[in-house]
Amino acid sequence: MKRNKFIQLLNPVKKGEKLRSILKLKCPRCQEGDLFVVKNPYRLKTVDDMPHYCPVCGEDFQREVGFYYGAMMISHASTTVIAVIVHGIVFYFYGWALAPNLIPITIIILGLFPVIFRTSRAIWINMFSKYDPDAIKNKIIHEKNLEKRKS
Ligand SMILES: [Zn+2]
Numbered sequence: 001m002k003r004n005k006f007i008q009l010l011n012p013v014k015k016g017e018k019l020r021s022i023l024k025l026k027c028p029r030c031q032e033g034d035l036f037v038v039k040n041p042y043r044l045k046t047v048d049d050m051p052h053y054c055p056v057c058g059e060d061f062q063r064e065v066g067f068y069y070g071a072m073m074i075s076h077a078s079t080t081v082i083a084v085i086v087h088g089i090v091f092y093f094y095g096w097a098l099a100p101n102l103i104p105i106t107i108i109i110l111g112l113f114p115v116i117f118r119t120s121r122a123i124w125i126n127m128f129s130k131y132d133p134d135a136i137k138n139k140i141i142h143e144k145n146l147e148k149r150k151s
Helices: 002-008 016-026 068-095 098-126 142-148
Strands: none
Touching: 016 098, 068 098
16 A cells, blocks of 8 residues: 555556656557657657557557647647746846846747657647557557568
8 A cells, every 4th residue: 555655656647647648758548658769858869759650559649741730839839838937937037128038938948849849749649549448458450560460
């Protein structure tokens, strides 16, 4: 019992909840497979590298060409919220002075860009995909993978 409570503290979001998939950048269907190939978002060359299908349950991460354009709207909205918060704090000390407002906003938004980028994609795909507790048991096998097996 004590051990379970400790794990819950480390992992407050239960399996099956969308927030878990978003925060941990996991597949929305099985919540086991990683959404991104390289875990570290600050390796900028691989920031947008996603497997075509979930390696664990076979969920389609690409869906269609341009699927993640919608994630840009989420990214835009979260960037705006961050800018407003930072401005609110700076405004308290410096008012409307330009440099004290622009510099921290620019640094914070550029610094958080890889995290915002990935989280936005995770939110976007979670809007179209539901958690399925039997996802791993009912793994989707794609035609492309079948062709590979035959040859
Ligand atoms: Zn999956």
